[in-house]
Amino acid sequence: MRAIRLHEHGGPEVLREDRVPIPEPGPGEVLVRVHAVGVNPPDWYLRGGLTTVPGEPESTVRLPAIPGTDVSGVVEAVAPDVDDLAVYDLTVYDLTGDDLAVGDEVFGLLRFPGFHGSAYAEYVAAPASDLARKPSGIDHVHAAGAPMAGLTAWQFLIEAGHDHPSPFQAARHRPTALDADSTVLVNGAAGGVGHFAVQLAKWKGAHVTAVASGAHESFLRELGADRFLDYTKSRPEELVHDVDLVLDAVGGPDSRRFLRTLKRGGAQFPVLPGDFDAEETAALGVTVSTAQVRSNGAQLAELGRLLEAGTVRVAVDSTFPLGRARAAHERAARGHLQGKIVLTVDQDPALRRPAVTHPAAR
Template identity: 40%
Template structure:
């Protein structure tokens, strides 16, 4: 019997978006505890162009060729050994560690959940790496409480749009940064104050906050530490660890986001999907591209000024 083939995007060396090349390779087979997913949509996360550029090449070198992409949504095509709780033909979403820019991928069932009918595959592909990260940072690690003040940087982005909604839903006072073009959008998500970071230094309007969600790093992270009240917390999503010397000087905690594994768990994915299916939170898709245009999708993501998540639509 001839081997089943699939279209996929492969990266053979570090470089620009042109290194994302459409190729035909054998379809993977699901291992123990995994399913084979026929993909409909996959989210494009900033980490994927950072890895492609080789920004983590020293600390976490890539093995070539590799297939980028992890935030998946599709239909279960085949069950691996030992899998229970899922069946062939079910619509699922979540995280794959085996490359999502493809027609098929394998994924561990512990990082998958059933997709509610009310949300599309493209919408479901915005949850992993976006909503799941916002939840683990704000609700789990920062333990955000009703009435607290939170500053969320890059609130119009694929993480920020969920972070604003979770914080608002939790009853916190939400201060958010976005460019003027996204101010109305961020307000509509539940932000009480939107700071146009291109015109106003955030320190002018955000002071004595309980929690900062830092999605920018660098000097924005450093400046953000100064506006956290004593006893408060800054959580960064970036690779650069916050200075513990400065944190203790200000009397705050400053940490990198550390999710609990498996991440995202079926349970977390289900909870978020339920909030979306019942209209309590919503997602936004910045733009969709076909799989063959993954390089254009990366080029757009690298600009760093979007509204919502870019998605590759692999199948309708």
Template identity: 40%
Template structure:
């Protein structure tokens, strides 16, 4: 099989395609012939050495995969089943490859309503948004939810999940993404290049932050008493935690983990027509460096995907 690996840290040019032996699935694992690979901003940071999550090179990036089961050491899948998921995160899953061995419990069956491209784009962003809004944020019908970065990977899925939960959803986004975010169902879209959200937003029950930086601290003032800020990108800074608690608010960081139950709930929303994952662009496997250059540029609308 072919894999995309890197032997040193750096820019997109360090990503190289090499031949490697196919993995052997262990008991409870399945061997997946990959059809599509979702790309995430975290992988660009790992490639560049900004975040040493999986150690030093050489390593193979990637977690979001969708494909066809070739072999199964488990009763959960049979050869020929179409499956997708986010195996092993945050450990290396070697997802940038033509064949991946993954724990069966970290995958779910791909429904006909999702293409492999769409399925591969969903797990990391979908589970991050679900765990942030549902598991941590406990969003219920009637809540007021603010999503920072509503046009991005996690953000555009979070807007739709919050609406499906019955929340009133306000999203921040650049003006170029306003129409896109409105079409996702946001009740209000704030162009952060023109308007300071902290001056116009109030009485928020849950803030989901996908931006980090000073956005986190500035969001304290928009929460109602007892409100909750959940960040998908910032660390759980002890000073910020103390500041939020002193003000009668809660502050949490969501570190996404594999969750087949939540992934099936996301599939249900897709099949109900209440959730769609937007893929900005696809790249063939051998153009991974070009895909990473676009990933490095930031300000993406939805996700990027490699096709295999």
């Protein structure tokens, strides 16, 4: 099969198309014929030389490596030794509560946190528990743009979904309950995580202020933002006061400037950990909490229902064929994204095999 691999770390130019064997699914895994791949920050972190995810004791990355975690595609086969999970021959139990069968369309965030998703390829072996059925109302391109960004927003805002200790803080991250009386500010609102955060907060009934550059105003208002602030023309932290929650999808060293937009008892969630002063947050009477997104097929199925209903949608900034992964990374480096970058995968005709669906699986 065709796959994009790193033989060395560096800029986008190190992404190389290779021919490699189709992977064999291991225990609890299915083989997915990939139709589209979401491009995410960990992909270019790995490309640039980061080989250890926060919380891991040491790197397990070995070059050459296939980057990528977000996929949408079709189940091609299941591992032969998953009888304990089998409902029918060729059917594996998916932790969303449904039967996942050969021929089903699925999407998922694979093996995260970690750099072993191996999604930039025509086929990928995927843990069944990381997958959910692809919503029938959206295509593979939009489905591939949902897993990491959508689950990040979900686990920050709706439900963490796990008890794993955070590598960024001692306390477990606990989302703030949102309803019609809640006020939320989303910084970096037009990007992958940000545009999901706007929509999920609106789904819960909150009043949402979106912060982005002016080019994204109409887009964010279409997603439901009640107020829009152009950070290139004003300082949002000087215009917003007494909000319950700040979801900072940009994060980093400047994130603390949003602390003073919060009311006492409010919370700030930086997606990328920032530099916060404990004495300052205590004096303001606010909390700061962050999390690390983790693969979760059950949560993805919940998000999928919102995508199916049209309550939440995936914005696609741009698409590139798999063989132009370098161009996709170059687009990411230019920034100012509106939604997600997605790689499209057209299989080599010589590799196409008819999907096998067990007659009792439907």
